[in-house]
Amino acid sequence: MGYAQINGLRLWYESYGTGRPLVLLHGGYGSTEMFAPMVPALAERRRVVAVDLQGHGRTADVDRPLRYETMADDIAALLGHLDLSTADLLGYSLGGGVALRTAIEHPALVRRLVLVSTPCRSAGWYPEVVAAMAAQDERTGERMRGTPPHLLYERVAPRPQDWPRLWAKSGDLLRRDYDWSAEVARLSMPTMLVFADADSIPTSHAAEFYGLLGGGHRDAGWDGTDRPAARLAVLPGHTHYDIVGAPALPTAVLSFLTHQVGTPT
Structure with missing residues (x-):
């Protein structure tokens, strides 16, 4: 574990296990610790590389806006930097947007893609979630002091005083409208979408996103050989915040990452 000096940024990463690389990208206001429940199981089968994105966790912010494209x-x-010609990516929420943009902008680097609680357009969130994200600013960050995300940030961030700045820059990112549907439809790598059944993203958008990837258009056949390369999982009893x-x-992730495309899981 340590820092990679790239793009004017000291990017923190941690590596666990051996085998084909799987890169984990956390959600907003989080860090690599967000994946603590998953890492032991994943690292039994894969080389897991968990990253703290710009301005998050142990990666200090730099003088540039937060944008999905630059983080990709x-x-x-x-x-x-790690001499990896390809890797599988798993991104959650904010990290899912970064993972998706990485697949769109650098498709040769991404073998398989897993997106957890991630829409393909800004209108894919429930309207009340869009409104809440648009309202995020420094004052919101001040009100969040003392919460578990803030306490973790205070413990690991190189500059804990940047907490309000992170909220301001995140709000600026989240107020930007986007629709990546056309680019999603052109993705060629196998992709898995995972949502909670009580997510911040309606299941109707999950179905729409899956359809763009070639899923849900036909029967898979009695032996499953006509199923698409894409996968869709809706996990019951969970929300956007605990998925x-x-x-x-x-x-579910390991099953997708290891199965041979074109055969039943």
């Missing part, structure tokens, strides 16, 4: 470039540069700790998540 950071991940591509990290793979080069990363779902016991079923690592099992």
